[in-house]
Amino acid sequence: MHGNRFRHNILTALLLAPATAWLVVFLVLPFVAIAVFSVGERAPEGGYQAAFTLAQYANLPARATAFWNTMVLAPVGALACLLVAYPVAYYLALKAPPRWRLILLALVVIPFWTSLLMRTYAWMYILGGRGIPALLAFVGIEDVRLINTPGAVLLGIVYGYLPLMILPIYVSLERLDRRLLEASADLGAKPLSTFLGVTLKLSLPGVMTGFSLVMILLLGEYLIPTLLGGGKVFFIGNALVDLFLQSRNWPFGSAIAITLVLVSVVVLVVANRISNRVAGARRVDLI
């Protein structure tokens, strides 16, 4: 009996060991290293030099623009994604003819099979001088700048992350008991009231999952602002690349990274709270 249990525990430990080791080596240790770096100093020749100072954190305002861009464009981008994704997910889950549903769903996912880099490059050309602006010039609208603007970055964000928003919302709408909608109508609720009072509320866990997923990925976004924002719309991700690889100010980069992680955690917790409160005791799956 006792030995059995012991053997059982050993087996569990063995099965968990690879994943645990992976997480320790590639997540926990780097995280600790970054935390240590963030209270250190930049070595004269670049890199890290041991110290204990909060100077790097005090210096955060130096990268206020990157923070500001990220803090504005990440939620705005996630919100824009949500506004585009919700009707699509709603249509897929509740209105699409069942035999088309799978095909349409596949169409949502298929772009994922090509790398985001490729697809963002494509947008670079579409929005660039020889893309849409050239077309507009052809019909007489001159001097339209699309590339390297916050708008272009936002567009890239919505385009790139849309499937990540659609899928969780689709799942929560698909799980929605249709009889609840009939019950609502039966009790006198007009379609809009039913949508706001039942459909939207019960799909909030999916909305929150999609929103936090996209938002967290956006907080660390590097590619889209680089390609579509040029040097002008700078994200924290770009600041990090710059600090670690160009100016080799590891401690400052680490302080920014730690701050970013903390912000992400706060976003996640708040989103979880909101959907828990609204959706009642229903289980809420974030990611």
Next chain:
Amino acid sequence: MTAVPDIEFRGVTKRYGAVTAVSGIDLAVPPSAFVALLGPSGCGKTTCLRMIGGFEQPSEGQVLIRGQDMAGTPPYRRPVNMVFQQYALFPHLDVAANVSYGLRQARPRLSSREIGQRAGEALEMVRLAGYGGRKIHELSGGQQQRVALARALVNKPAVLLLDEPLAALDKKLRTDMQIELQNLQREIGITFVLVTHDQEEALSMSDFVCVMNGGRIVQLGQPSEIYDEPADLFVADFVGKTNLLAGKVAGHAGDLVDVALADGTVIAARKRTALQQGETVSVSLRPESLSLGAPDSGPLKGVVRNRIFLGSTAEYAIEVQGIGTLLAKADHVVGQGNLFKPGEPVAIGFATGTPLAFPETKNNGTNQRVNKHVEIIS
């Protein structure tokens, strides 16, 4: 009937593509009645209910509520409310918010005081006062059922629709709820339309039973009529337990026909429709109308195979040579040792007029039916 019917179907047909779910239904439900739509699954009863609720539109014909044609009227503008199968309570709202949901839809808006008061009254009516703050998932099945009732009644509908409301409850609770529903209907005096596949439920609760099969109404009547005078073989077989004996018409005598059974015995049976000489018929004999006696005291001879003692009654499976196994039910009188034992030879008798002869329709394999009952009791 001078009063305007609460619900009226006029030539209602509902098709889904090539499938006809309901075909040519005419039905008028008088005010303040408790009506059951009874039938096997797929008979169109739920479709009928959903057409009253406004969730389906008839392909042909009209559905009227209190004399008003409901064509094009969406569910939220109909003066009816529904208790859904498995209740369809809102999981994100507590009991009070579920019950007051309908009140909060009213325009012009009701004061929150009135909403609270009326929701409280509705909860009291279903004996759930004080449960307002509970979450739906914290309630038992019976409590959820009552919340669904309160939620549907709070808007004071002209008609309450109930879609298999008791199907999810256990037997004891179901019996309690049957009584409670009946009381509730009398108390508030509105029409209840109940959809069920459970004939016992239909017979026990309603004033009128509308038996449906294959998208049509087969019989409409009071429960005792449906049970005692089934319109056809389907109703006889579906409502209550019965023995169906195959035979051929051997002669006519007024209202009665002589039916020659498979073993050659000729019995007199009442007919519901004209029958031809030599026509194949099924004779329905209710288990409780059979009387058992000493051998040679009745027209059919058999041997007791199983005895199920149920306290107030005893049920017997009796094998009759050449006919099959019949189910008989006898009242048990305390102190009288009138129980037959398995293996004992008995004679089966019945009062004149109790056997009913029906023309054999598409429903074949009557012996199988008889055996099915035996399976249940043995």
